[in-house]
Amino acid sequence: MAQRPLLLIDAPSLYFRAYFGVPESSARAADGSPVNAVRGFLDMLATLVRTRRPDRMVCALDYDWRPQWRVALLPSYKTHRLAPEGDGEVVPDTLSPQVPVILDVLAAIGIATVGADGYEADDVLGTLATTEPAPVEVVSGDRDLFQLVDDARPVRLLYVGRGVAKLEDCDDAAVRTRYGVPADRYADFAALRGDPSDGLPGVPGVGEKTAARLVERYGSVSGILAALDEPGSGFAPGLRAKLDGARGYLAVAPTVVRVARDVPLAPIATALPAAPVDPERLLELAERWNLASPVRRLVDALANHP
Structure with missing residues (x-):
């Protein structure tokens, strides 16, 4: 039987896609707060668990979306995405409050999240793809992560440029076909x-x-x-x-x-739970944020993946 993969999730890439892919009007909490990014993100995870059958998962976070060490080398790096006051990234007003909800739900389920000061989610993904036991599948819509593909380990990129339902499973040959260079x-x-x-x-x-x-x-x-x-x-x-x-x-x-491969990370419990680690908290969050359906879909996917 083939060894099951570690699924590394580029969380910002997916929740931005979820935010723009699910209309706000279709996903709101009882108090009217939009939860479209949360709903879409959880449904993406459920689809990935069902279709990729991982036994481990980590969601990587941006603790620093524009690290100073990169800016020092290239001042134009992500300049166009700076907020007008210059102290953060331009993020839609109704997306920012949804990120803590995503993290709360992941914690209640027992799916690991990790970030690192001074590094982007890409760098966390690169480090985990290099240091964690293979096989590894990285899920992202960021083209820079094609560089992580490594047939020898193996590490593949599940590229979601057209959405999770149409993800492209990329090995080195796929990168060569797309760009004419090896990963x-x-x-x-x-x-x-x-x-x-x-x-x-x-x-x-x-x-x-x-x-x-x-x-x-x-x-x-x-x-x-x-x-x-x-x-x-x-x-x-x-x-x-x-x-x-x-x-x-x-x-x-x-x-x-180049994605960093040596980010200092604390030990991570990567195993996917078969059931939520804090079911009472998860039920509370699902009720408060009107997330019963997407939470159920993800919990069912976890319970049923062999």
Whole structure:
């Protein structure tokens, strides 16, 4: 029998998707508070438990969505997502109050959550994917996490760009097919291409195909920069000028894109419970927030997964 996976959940990625995917008007508590993100998130977890049959699960959290060490290297990092007062991320007013409810429900069920000061959820996921016993399946809509795919361990990315119901189960071949580079070179590729959603400008004039070709030929951004200094290295004059002009950016961008694998984390109880660890608290939360149906679906999924 195949060994069952550890499911690593990119919680912010999923609850943002849930918030925008479930209308507020269809999911409210008795006092009128929206609970659409909570309802959608719990239903996503129930679907994942039913379809992926994990025996372990951890929900990773953003304790620092824009770590200073990344900003110090690249000041533009996520700048466009800063709130006008400059001290936090722009988050919809009706989403923020729902996050503590999600955490309360997860705690009552007994599903582990973990974050780390100074690190993003991506870094927590990267560390757990590297250090926890395999097989591992990472669930996220964040393209940066393609770099975690590792057929040897194995680690797969369940990419939810089109939703959990249409998730894409990605191994290294899938990453190569999508981007033209192996998973372990994705950070170099992304640094070259850029990513406006993270404030990564990329190299002006270098798109996905050129970025993939450069990574395929030179192996990494550092390899590309080294080749630029070699006479007769074969760069077309226009491309050479673009890369030369971006040397400062290229010196730091791969480090910014690369997911940390060594975040200091306390020991985590990853085992999925077959029944809620605090059923009275869970019942209280379900009644208070009008979550009886999604809570029941998740509890049933946990009870019935073999």
